[in-house]
Amino acid sequence: MVPALPRLDAADPNVRGRHLLALPADVAEDEVEVLAQSRFAGARWVDAAEPPTTTRSLLRPVTAVxxxxxxxxxxxxxxxxxxxxxxxxTGPYRVEPTDAVALNLPPATTLAYVVEAPRERGAKPYPGGDRDGLKRAFPDGLPVLEEERVVQWLVAAARRLGGAVRTAERGVVLTPDPDSAIDLTVYSDRWLEPTETLAVVRRTQPAAMLTGPEAGWSGPMAGSGRAAADVPPGLPEAGGRGLSAALARYGVMDEAERARLSAEAAAFDQHMLTNPPLPRGYGVLVDLAVDGLLAVEVAAADDELPPLLQGLPWTAKGVVGYHVRWEPLLIEELEAERPSLEHRVARGRAAPQLQAVARSLHAAVGQEIADEAGFLVDPADL
Incomplete structure (x- = not known):
């Protein structure tokens, strides 16, 4: 028989004076654990008596998915x-309907975790977008440092798990919309050339196109080798007589030295033409008309890798991020806590198309998919 969970007492000052993570009944403890490990590298279950600075390692496997x-x-x-x-x-605690009402939690709340975190506040929030409602919850000063990291994770976890966050002191309840964050990133150790990525995206979006010029070098500027009189002051041309004249103008008077430097410049030009550098990043765009744009941005992603992926064998030699993003016609609505109906309709139509692109990219390059918060996503769930 599974023992009953202890009850969360809404009248307890220790409950009302702390942040709460409120969740529906179908959320298991290991789901909360994995989301914590996705953001905090040292997240772990501990004994109540364990000192806060302990580094005891744990050996229990994460979920099979x-x-x-x-x-x-x-x-x-x-x-x-x-x-x-x-x-x-600390938790989970059982939340009775009367306690949920007393704490103004959503009716579906049956579980809750009590959060112990330092109170660290900064300046008052500036006017503007507030998708997560943090400016509304902390009007006198936004959380900073560790409290900021904890509160941001609580909101992201509530969005992923269909829950809510009750903040300390004012008791403001934040119920993030699970559909408000639809962007995805495919992390892989495989680099696709721009034309390869375009072909993959076109499997589901035939109108996709590459954005901007392809990375590379097209040789010296037009007019290289012009006479010194034709070279504007301070703008030496690459290679040829123009470079030689510019070197003379800047004090390289020895003819043999000027010839050597000119030859090196010409050799470099030829090398770059025949061996262009790999692009550091590029993009693919899909025009969704009234629903905005889908953008695939490809670049190195070693600095943004979720903690769960760090230190794995396939990430050791560098990771490429295939960021699949949605951009609405009114970009400011992305940061609205309650966006317009038009925005939500457009987002609802764009989401399955974005997911289809992410699935195609994952099928092509493998490894893992993460959502906007850095939480891993099973491709089968898209």
């Missing part, structure tokens, strides 16, 4: 999940 590596212990985890040096989640 991720199938990545071992991250837990062979003993049963305690009920405290450490996510920062001074921050923990």
């Amino acid at each position: 991720l199938g990545i590596r071992a991250v837990g212990a062979d003993t049963a985890p305690s009920r405290t999940l450490r996510i920062g040096r001074r921050s923990t989640l």
Whole structure:
């Protein structure tokens, strides 16, 4: 028989004075754990008596759907999940309907985690977009440092799990829309050339096109080798007599030295023409007409890799990120906590097309897909 969870007491000052992560009944503890490990590299279950600075490693595997590596212990985890040096989640607690009403939590709330985090506040928020509602919840000063990282993760986790966040002090409840973050990133160790990526995207979006000029070098500027009199002051031409004249003008008077430098410039020009450098990044665009644009941005992604993917064998030699993003006609609506009906309709039509592109890219390059928050996504769920 599964023991009953302890009840969350809405009248307890320790509950009302802390941030809460409120969740529906179908969210398991290991789901919360994996999302924590996706953002906080040292996230782990700990004993209540364990010092905050401990670095005890755990050996229990994560969920099979991720199938990545071992991250837990062979003993049963305690009920405290450490996510920062001074921050923990304790729970889950059972939330009765009366307590949900008293705390103004969504009616579907049956579970909750109590968050212990430092109170670290900065300046008052500036006017403008507030998709997550944090400016509304913290009008006197936004969280900074560790509290900022914890609060941002709580909102992202609530969005992913269909839950809500109740903030400390004012008791503002944030219920992020799960459909408000549709962008995806495919992380892989395989680099596709621009034309290859275009071909993959066109499997689901035939009107896709490359954006901007392809990376590379097309040789010296037009007019190289012109006489010195034709070279504007301060703008030496590459190679030829123009370069030689410019070198003379800047003090290289020895004819043999000027000839040597000119020959090196010509050799470099020829090398770059025959061996152009690989592009550092490029993009593919899909025009969705009244629904905006889909953009695929391809670039190195080593600096943005989710913690769960760091240190894996396939990430050791560099990772490429295939970012699949949606851009509406009114870009400012992306940061609206309650966007217009037109925006939500366009987003609803764009989402399956974006997911189809991400699936095609994943099929072509393999490895992992992550959402906007850096949480891994099973391709079968798209």
